[in-house]
Amino acid sequence: MSSVPDGKKLVRSPSGLRMMPEMGAYSSPFSLDEPQWVPDKECPRCMQCDTKFDFITRKHHCRRCGKCFCDKCCSKKVPLPRMCFVDPVRQCAECALISQKETEFYDRQLKVLMNGATFLVTLGCSEKSETMVCRLSNNHRYLFLDGESHFEVELAKISTVQVLTEGLTPGEKDIHTYTSLLESQYITEGGNNRAIGLLLQYKAVGSQDLQKMKLTASDDYNSNKKLAGSWLVAMHKAAKLLYESRDQ
The missing domain is CATH 3.30.40.10 (Zinc/RING finger domain, C3HC4 (zinc finger))
Structure with missing residues (x-):
């Protein structure tokens, strides 16, 4: 076993050589x-x-x-x-x-998530939104949100991911949900439904209460809409892996 930069180490197991985090507790949630x-x-x-x-x-x-x-x-x-x-x-x-x-x-998708995209972010039931850049941390453990304010969400504390799509009547199938208990549905790039937003339920650090957050690709940022859509599709696929990991 030998150490390498960036807090990782080479570990030889019966199955082969693995590049593992120095601190096992900080491994990727995927x-x-x-x-x-x-x-x-x-x-x-x-x-x-x-x-x-x-x-x-x-x-x-x-x-x-x-x-x-x-x-x-x-x-x-x-x-x-x-x-x-x-x-x-x-x-x-x-x-x-x-x-x-x-x-x-x-x-592909991990790179998109780590590069980030710009969204209008709404917390809880607030009517106020803030323009923020949302990106996945390099160790895949947190969503970082940066604007006039800054906060982060730990992926392991997310209980529900809902991707909002455009092209269907609200209340029919406009919300695609991944949880460990609900049947999954897929959003495909280039399909009839275009991802336009994201709803999260999560627990903040030091709290057991569920918090809500909504990310929306703003019409005021046309140059960002394609990037934001790609980010949402990538997050949808990340959610699938995340909940599959919890079930295994």
Whole structure:
């Protein structure tokens, strides 16, 4: 194990080399823990095709789910950024497909979130709004909001994310909600519905009461509307990963 800049360290695990935060408590809320491998003695056959393992047919563990597979069913080596692996790692076909989709989020949407966008921000039931730049922190743990005032929201304290879209009658399906209990719906770039705002429910530091916040892409900032829309779509995808992490 060796230390590297920016508060991270290289850790060698049975699954491969990982780039981990120096302080485990400050890991990204999108990250996943390595799974416990199914013990060799408990898997005499491939858990996908039921082929019996022997000296010729060797067993391999999927780095994402920890199950045992033959080489045919676990041959793909795919990046797994949610577990902080430095290099692509061996995964079963089902896990590889999931990881490939997540890699696009890490390569594209995270950069959009960290670059930030400008919104009109309304707190609680207030009628007053403030123009603020909202961006995701470099460690993915906080939403920073900067304007005349400044405050931050910890992602782990967010209980509900609602993306407001344009193009539907209010009260029908104009609010797309992600929680650990509700069925998820998707907003697609270039689709019929355009993301125009975001509603958050969260707990502030030192409080157990739920706070509300609304972010709206203002019509006064036409040059920012496309950027704001991309940021909202990225936040929608981030919410999906966030709540999936809580359920695992």
